[in-house]
Amino acid sequence: MESTAGYVRDRCVTGIHGLDEIxxxxxxxxxxxxxxxxxxxxxTTLGLEFLVRGAENGEACAHFTATEPSxxxxxxxxxxxxxxxxxxDKGLIxxxxxxxxxxxxxxxxxxxxxxxxxxLINAITxxxxxxxxxxxxxxxxxTLCYKIQSEQxxxxxxxxxxxxxxxxxxxxxxxxxITSEKAGVNMWSSFGVEEAISDxxxxxxxxxxxGHLLRFLQVVxxxxxxxxxxxxxxxxTSIGVMLTPMLKWGSSG
Amino acid sequence: MIELDQKIAEQLSEVGLNSSIQVRCGTSxxxxxxxxxIHPLIxxxxxxxxxxxASRGANEIIEGLESVGIATGxxxxxxxxxxxxxxxxxxxxxxxxxxxxPIMLExxxxxxxxxxxxxxxxxxxxxxxxxNALAIYNEERMLAEYLHTFVNTFRQREVxxxxxxxxxxxxxxxxxxxxxxxxxxxxxxxxxxx
Numbered sequence: 001m002e003s004t005a006g007y008v009r010d011r012c013v014t015g016i017h018g019l020d021e022i023x024x025x026x027x028x029x030x031x032x033x034x035x036x037x038x039x040x041x042x043x044t045t046l047g048l049e050f051l052v053r054g055a056e057n058g059e060a061c062a063h064f065t066a067t068e069p070s071x072x073x074x075x076x077x078x079x080x081x082x083x084x085x086x087x088x089d090k091g092l093i094x095x096x097x098x099x100x101x102x103x104x105x106x107x108x109x110x111x112x113x114x115x116x117x118x119x120l121i122n123a124i125t126x127x128x129x130x131x132x133x134x135x136x137x138x139x140x141x142x143t144l145c146y147k148i149q150s151e152q153x154x155x156x157x158x159x160x161x162x163x164x165x166x167x168x169x170x171x172x173x174x175x176x177x178i179t180s181e182k183a184g185v186n187m188w189s190s191f192g193v194e195e196a197i198s199d200x201x202x203x204x205x206x207x208x209x210x211g212h213l214l215r216f217l218q219v220v221x222x223x224x225x226x227x228x229x230x231x232x233x234x235x236x237t238s239i240g241v242m243l244t245p246m247l248k249w250g251s252s253g
Numbered sequence: 254m255i256e257l258d259q260k261i262a263e264q265l266s267e268v269g270l271n272s273s274i275q276v277r278c279g280t281s282x283x284x285x286x287x288x289x290x291i292h293p294l295i296x297x298x299x300x301x302x303x304x305x306x307a308s309r310g311a312n313e314i315i316e317g318l319e320s321v322g323i324a325t326g327x328x329x330x331x332x333x334x335x336x337x338x339x340x341x342x343x344x345x346x347x348x349x350x351x352x353x354x355p356i357m358l359e360x361x362x363x364x365x366x367x368x369x370x371x372x373x374x375x376x377x378x379x380x381x382x383x384x385n386a387l388a389i390y391n392e393e394r395m396l397a398e399y400l401h402t403f404v405n406t407f408r409q410r411e412v413x414x415x416x417x418x419x420x421x422x423x424x425x426x427x428x429x430x431x432x433x434x435x436x437x438x439x440x441x442x443x444x445x446x447x
Binding site: 209210212214233235237239242243244245246247248249250 | 353354356357358359360362363364366367370371390391392394395398399402406
């Protein structure tokens with residue numbers, strides 16, 4: 001019998017300063033990763049940089065925005081030196097408004113049933129398949145899940161979506177909004193089911209130190225790779241997200 | 254005009270880029286000693302770098318350095334003081350960026366690395382001014398841990414690190430660790446009266 005001790009899954013190298021070191025090489029290809037955090041902690045920037053680094057390598061990337069219109073999103077991201085509008089013009093970064101997608105699919109109801117959910121999954125996977133998307137960000141999955149009434153349907157939606165995207169070789173970041181209270185009690189998603197379905201969980205949050213908020217990032221879970229589980233201090237700079245280990249004597253606030 | 258300490262320039266000519274220099278000064282000579290360190294780095298060794306100011310606002314430091322003939326255009330200042338003063342961040346200098354508080358030690362480290370990544374200089378330094386100022390706000394163990402990280406981070410990247418310190422205002426544990434981590438010592442902590 002052949003030993004599998006040396007087997008290493010291929011990685012999607014995020015290109016984000018420090019994150020690939022934390023993940024011992026990157027996110028295993030085809031994973032669905034929850035990027036959870038409270039407001040203002042850098043989730044959207046992390047997601048956008050993940051796409052930009054892919055586009056720099058010639059990968060086709062897609063961003064589904066449910067929290068702000070795509071025009072506003074692109075306006076905000078232009079402040080960063082790492083972003084180049086040519087990536088959008090060349091079709092390497094494709095930004096989709098969820099509202100436009102809903103109306104295109106005729107999903108005008110306030111809440112989605114099973115049929116609506118499958119229509120949405122098919123639309124997303126069709127886009128991924130047609131463009132050949134290898135990196136996908138949905139910002140935020142929380143906003144999307146508010147339209148789904150039961151935990152069971154949310155579970156089905158995320159499980160089926162993740163499975164289909166993985167089959168297509170697409171590595172996905174699902175941005176998840178959590179309150180700062182939840183971030184402190186080991187709860188990584190709004191509905192509680194997203195974290196169980198995901199292959200990985202990257203938590204972003206704030207540590208309060210003497211009245212000041214310091215951003216942190218922590219990889220709580222990542223299937224298919226060993227990884228650091230320490231807290232890292234985050235700085236959002238014009239050249240991208242930067243990470244350094246948080247001081248041990250100052251990481252608990 | 255103050256007279257710069259030429260012996261510091263001689264001592265600096267013998268250190269490598271991966272050195273970590275502890276510069277001890279007293280309360281009354283800190284600016285002279287600091288300027289005596291920066292002058293050769295800029296004017297003789299043609300270096301650029303980052304100056305982390307926790308003791309005074311960067312505006313004041315820039316004016317002081319320029320008054321003794323040190324051009325500051327090739328230095329990026331990280332000011333940890335002025336955000337705590339209303340109106341303190343109003344400046345015309347474009348080479349100053351502000352950190353909210355001296356307790357945000359990791360931010361200072363990341364912003365320094367950010368400036369290093371943007372730097373076009375072949376050889377860079379980072380000056381931390383000063384350990385005793387950071388000790389006002391930060392707990393002893395955390396400050397010792399930070400200095401340990403700081404020294405090792407820049408040694409690994411071949412960036413000359415200079416750590417300014419007034420020893421009698423620094424916790425003994427931090428001081429002992431600095432002695433251990435730093436590779437060189439410039440000691441002007443005692444003022445000799447002739």
